[in-house]
Amino acid sequence: MLSKEEIEKYKTQLEQEKRRILVEIEKAEPQDFGGDVESDLSEESDEAEDMNDQLAVQASLKETLSEVDLALARIQKGTYGKCEKCGADIETRVLDLVPESALCENCKLEI
Numbered sequence: 755m756l757s758k759e760e761i762e763k764y765k766t767q768l769e770q771e772k773r774r775i776l777v778e779i780e781k782a783e784p785q786d787f788g789g790d791v792e793s794d795l796s797e798e799s800d801e802a803e804d805m806n807d808q809l810a811v812q813a814s815l816k817e818t819l820s821e822v823d824l825a826l827a828r829i830q831k832g833t834y835g836k837c838e839k840c841g842a843d844i845e846t847r848v849l850d851l852v853p854e855s856a857l858c859e860n861c862k863l864e865i
């Protein structure tokens with residue numbers, strides 16, 4: 755069972771992480787590639803590749819962001835730190851590394 759202080763600590767970490775992710779998402783926002791459609795082909799495919807990379811980065815950032823949001827919601831509900839699969843307390847060493855973790859170490863390994 756996590757103490758109030760521990761939950762407060764993870765909450766601060768989660769809020770910091772959320773701010774960091776929002777900044778990263780902003781940075782990874784695809785730039786306007788639509789400008790010069792008549793540019794030569796090789797250049798165009800480079801741009802498409804860049805955009806794919808950025809979309810992939812954004813997708814993973816958004817995934818992490820939703821996990822962080824879910825963790826913050828669990829703090830509100832008072833269920834933070836409980837494994838969503840087996841209901842056991844999530845090890846603090848897991849939460850120290852990944853505060854948005856929703857699974858205990860055992861359940862994580864089973865995925």
Ligand SMILES: [Zn+2]
Pocket residue numbers: 837838839840841842857858859860861862
């Ligand atoms: Zn579990």
